[in-house]
Amino acid sequence: MASKQKANVKGSQKTNQNVISKNKGSSGLVNTKKLNPENSVNPDSSNSDNLNTGISEENSKKVANALNQVLADEFVLYTKTLNFHWNIEGRDFHALHLFLDDQYNQLQLIIDSVAERVRKVGHFATGSMKEFLDSASLNEHSGAACVSENMIAELAADHDELIRKTRTLIDDFDEKYNDAGSADFITGIMKEHEKMAWMLRASGPQQMGK
Numbered sequence: 001m002a003s004k005q006k007a008n009v010k011g012s013q014k015t016n017q018n019v020i021s022k023n024k025g026s027s028g029l030v031n032t033k034k035l036n037p038e039n040s041v042n043p044d045s046s047n048s049d050n051l052n053t054g055i056s057e058e059n060s061k062k063v064a065n066a067l068n069q070v071l072a073d074e075f076v077l078y079t080k081t082l083n084f085h086w087n088i089e090g091r092d093f094h095a096l097h098l099f100l101d102d103q104y105n106q107l108q109l110i111i112d113s114v115a116e117r118v119r120k121v122g123h124f125a126t127g128s129m130k131e132f133l134d135s136a137s138l139n140e141h142s143g144a145a146c147v148s149e150n151m152i153a154e155l156a157a158d159h160d161e162l163i164r165k166t167r168t169l170i171d172d173f174d175e176k177y178n179d180a181g182s183a184d185f186i187t188g189i190m191k192e193h194e195k196m197a198w199m200l201r202a203s204g205p206q207q208m209g210k
């Protein structure tokens, strides 16, 4: 998968890399209980003792925990988008199949950038499906595929949830944890989800059937 995706990503990479480079350093997320930095995922996984960046160990750990929770949600949404890419049916199949291909490639880039942001703040990124599922707030889509209208609506709603969560992290990272770089990063991630949610709604079956 890696090499094909890398090839595919190149086309859409500009978009994502623009976001990521415009917001260098960003990652971001959440505000619910699960995504509360205080409740985190890998609290003790750290090599931040060697960093001297002006951010306290305690704060960098909270930022990393919040980022790992975002990472978990991104992975759930990535998997769901792949699921729908594979299983979507109907007269709009071809257009939606290709459209969702582009969307999951964009999510793959986001996932990579969030994980690497965790490393940049001195901690280890979550890397197992079990940990992702344990900490994600988004729900998987199990069982039979639903109709295309519902698939698109479900994906758009998940992007909206990530937009809300990342928006709350902007101020947390900047004001509570003194990490302007991560605040900037998470702003970029929020903007990516805003764009993807817009494209989902604009490209849904109803629009295509017009």
Ligand SMILES: [Fe+2]
Pocket (backbone or CB within 6 Å): 085, 101
């Ligand atoms: Fe495919």
